[in-house]
Amino acid sequence: MTARIFCVANQKGGVGKTTTTVNLAAGLAKIGQRVLMVDLDPQGNATMGSGVDKRALKLTVYDVLLESASVAEARVKSEKCGYDVLGANRELAGAEVELVDEERREKRLKQALAQSAKDYDFVLIDCPPSLSLLTLNGLCAAHGVIVPMQCEYFALEGLSDLVNTIKQVHANLNKDLQIIGLLRVMFDPRITLQQQVSDQLKAHFAEKVFNTVIPRNVRLAEAPSYGLPGVIFDPSARGSQAFVDFAQEMVDRLKRM
Ligand code: ADP
Ligand code: MG
Numbered sequence: 001m002t003a004r005i006f007c008v009a010n011q012k013g014g015v016g017k018t019t020t021t022v023n024l025a026a027g028l029a030k031i032g033q034r035v036l037m038v039d040l041d042p043q044g045n046a047t048m049g050s051g052v053d054k055r056a057l058k059l060t061v062y063d064v065l066l067e068s069a070s071v072a073e074a075r076v077k078s079e080k081c082g083y084d085v086l087g088a089n090r091e092l093a094g095a096e097v098e099l100v101d102e103e104r105r106e107k108r109l110k111q112a113l114a115q116s117a118k119d120y121d122f123v124l125i126d127c128p129p130s131l132s133l134l135t136l137n138g139l140c141a142a143h144g145v146i147v148p149m150q151c152e153y154f155a156l157e158g159l160s161d162l163v164n165t166i167k168q169v170h171a172n173l174n175k176d177l178q179i180i181g182l183l184r185v186m187f188d189p190r191i192t193l194q195q196q197v198s199d200q201l202k203a204h205f206a207e208k209v210f211n212t213v214i215p216r217n218v219r220l221a222e223a224p225s226y227g228l229p230g231v232i233f234d235p236s237a238r239g240s241q242a243f244v245d246f247a248q249e250m251v252d253r254l255k256r257m
Contacts, residue, residue, distance in 0.1 A: 003036070003120035004254060005113060006180060007138040007145045011162055013129035016148040016185035018045045019220055019230075021126035022081075023240070024146075025050070026231035027247030029082035033121040036075065038109070039088035040134050046126040047087035049224040050078045054089040062092045065099065065108045065137065071116040081232055084120075096133050106133065106173060110141035122250075131165050139169045144180035148214075151184055151197035156204065180253070183246065185214040212246040215239055 008021045018041070025037040038061060039046040044054035054060075057076070063069035064086065075084045099105040113123060125138040139145065145166055149155050163179070170177045182205055188194055202209050214220075217239030220230040231240045 001121065002117035003034075003113075003123045004144075005117075005123040005125070005142045007125045007127055007135075007142040008148060009127040009135060009138065009145050009162065010147050010149060010158075011129060011131050011135075011165075012158055015129075015150055016214070017129070018049060018126050019224075020146065020148040020183060020185060020214070020243075021046050021124050022049045022229040023220070023231045023243035024247055024250070025083045025122075025124050026081050026229040027244040028122050028124075028250070030231065030244060031247055031251065033247070033251065034119065035083035036071075036086060036116070036120045036123045037083055038086045038113075038123060038125040038138075040092070040109075040125055040138050041128040042088060042090050042093040042134075043128070044087065044089045044092075045224065047085060047089070048227060049229060050083070050085045051080045051227045052076055052078055052085045052087050054087055057087045057089060060087050060089055060091060061109075062088065062095050064112045065092075065095050067108065067112075071112050072119075075116075081229060092134070099133060106136045106140050109137040110174075113141050131161065136169070136173075139166065139177060140174050142174070143176050144178050146180055146183055148183045148185045149201075150186050151194040151201065153193065153197070155197055156200065179208060180250075181208050181210045183210050183212070183214065186216045187213045188216045210246065210249055212242060212249050214242045214246065217242075 047054045059069045059074035219234045219237035220239035223230040223233035
């Protein structure tokens with residue numbers, strides 16, 4: 001078995017991509033899956049949020065994209081979290097410019113991951129909040145996209161750019177790519193509008209909407225300042241339990257794919 005590779009993407013910032021990536025990684029590890037978390041955002045939040053100091057890293061995903069290191073050389077183990085991390089820091093912001101004239105520039109990550117795919121059940125890629133060359137590398141490498149979204153008024157509208165990009169990547173660069181599902185995050189059932197948007201999502205996207213709903217939960221927001229995913233920081237928190245449920249839903253969904 002080689003790894004199934006998923007991008008966590010949404011071109012909006014602050015929608016819960018990084019929180020989803022690190023907590024799903026920790027949740028999958030908790031239920032016995034071998035996981036590599038790839039941070040494709042120069043902010044390095046997913047790296048720091050996995051207990052890895054981005055400033056201390058000698059090799060990162062930047063070196064992998066520029067083909068000066070392999071995934072096996074650049075990854076580090078997060079002992080506390082139970083998964084491996086291919087980290088990122090500010091250096092990654094330069095990759096966009098440095099890759100512009102290179103061949104196969106959008107397939108660099110895909111090729112690099114292929115060599116380590118047998119080491120994992122899941123590879124999860126945390127994408128930056130843009131449809132940049134970095135995100136394109138993520139989308140080209142992936143079998144599917146997980147889209148975290150808040151159930152707010154413009155949620156559906158904001159989705160159309162991402163859906164169009166995914167369609168184009170599917171048509172031109174990566175025949176495997178599909179939206180695995182939409183994940184409702186930071187959900188507060190007491191807010192009528194959120195319930196309404198959630199209903200609209202289900203009407204529109206049907207089984208593409210994951211059954212698991214991630215509640216708004218302060219423990220998930222506190223965990224990054226301790227350098228941990230909520231699932232590790234406070235396993236009993238409602239938000240943490242939801243992410244372990246989500247990990248199980250992903251495993252079950254893959255069995256049916
Ligand atoms: P993105 O990676 O899309 O920019 P983040 O995952 O960094 O988004 O989340 C944005 C902010 O919202 C962070 O401060 C994070 O801690 C907080 N947050 C994310 N998910 C939740 C949640 N379910 N409950 C409470 N706060 C959350
Ligand atoms: Mg992020």
